[in-house]
Amino acid sequence: MTTLHIHGNLGSCPVYIGERSQSLESLLKGRSTILVTDTTVQGLHAGRFPHLPILAIGTGEGIKCLSTVEQLYRQLSDLQADRSTVLVGVGGGIVCDLTGFVAATYLRGVPFAFVPTTLLAQVDAAIGGKNGVNLDGYKNLIGTFRQPEFILCDPSFLETLPADELRNGFAEIIKAAAIADGSLFGLIAERHSEIQRCDAELLQNVMTAAVAVKVSIVNRDETEQSERRLLNFGHTLGHALERVFGIRHGEAVAIGMIIAADLSVRRGLLAKEECELLRKVIAKYGFPTDLPVGSRDRLVDAMGKDKKRAGRKIHMILLKSLGHAADVELDMHDLGSLLP
Ligand SMILES: NC(=O)c1ccc[n+]([C@@H]2O[C@H](COP(=O)([O-])OP(=O)(O)OC[C@H]3O[C@@H](n4cnc5c(N)ncnc54)[C@H](O)[C@@H]3O)[C@@H](O)[C@H]2O)c1
Secondary structure, three states: OOOEEEOOOOEEEEEOOOOOOOHHHHHOOOOEEEEEEEEEHHHHHHHOOOOOEEEOOOOOOOHOOOHHHHHEEEEEHHOEEEEEEEEEEOOOOOHHHHHHHHHHHHHHOOOEEEEEHHHHHHHHOOOOOOOOEEEOEEEEEEEOOOOOOEEEEEEHHHHHHHHHHHHHHHHHHHHHHHOOOHEEEHHHHHHHHHHHHOOOHEEEEEEHHHHHHHHEEEEEEEOOHHHHHHOOOOOHHHHHHHHHHOHEEEEEEEEHHHHHHHHHHOOOOOOHHHHHHHHHHHHHOOOOOOOOOOOHHHHHHHHHOOOOEEOOOOEEEEEEOOEEEEEEEHHHHHHHHHHO
16 A cells, blocks of 8 residues: 655645555544445445445436535535535545535535545546536536545455446556656556556556656645646547547547647657657557547637637647656647647
């Protein structure tokens, strides 16, 4: 087991990687607690939960919205949750985002913790204190910054995770390596077969290194004023691809990373060979590497409507090498020229 620490202005948070979920009870120290999960995780793993009240939401990105938040507020009120009640989100990124948002706002804030159960949530969504919900199909338009009390990552949850969901997590691991850890990139390039077979020791090392990338960036820029934007590598285009074509998050981010790396080469920032290596590794993890046919104009349009954009500028994360990223501000006029 490895423990990494988030030390933010918003709170401190240990991340226990490789801890057994059975430790949850002792981490809660007998405090009044309500678990939030989704129906799939409840069906598969309820036997591992401590005997505590459970609120189960449905599944799918559509559930990450204000009406689910309202439903959870009402259920908490019915259960007479007070300011000392701890909410624990046990599930994927959707459960974690919703639980964190509800906990940050119910009674102006109650304590919360996460037990992430997808690879994506264990290496990314649960880490860093960003919690939020979607509005009108736009992702994470409403949200808060608040650190959980702890994050318990038990890799044994991944044994029941479908292959496509596992792959979404691999996309985020590739991203973390590409922006900030060249040696992690070397490892995931070289040992891709064992990693995808979930070799326990190797996967835990890879997860720890990916979480370390996020933790160290969050520790320097908790509220995304500057460096934290690097974590959006592949996501500016990826979110637009997801919204317009309904493709899976990991696939959208994979294509987004390749387009951003291509642009990095065209701008003279990244060596062509490194861009090709990134493309090869992305393909080895089973992701598509090209834009869907006929998508260019719709994508430019969708990015133009990005509600999180500040004025006429858009931030794109480009690569200087595999392991080093740069935040480049582009004018919306230049958007069309970004795409191949
Ligand atoms: N807050 C952040 O910083 C941050 C960062 C990245 C992503 N996110 C958010 O995370 C969300 C995506 O998270 P996700 O990929 O975990 O999706 P998810 O929460 O929808 O989980 C994916 C699916 O896997 C199921 N599942 C969960 N654990 C399982 C297990 N152990 N075995 C079998 N099935 C299991 C879920 O029921 C769901 O159907 C998005 O909404 C995204 O915006 C947030």
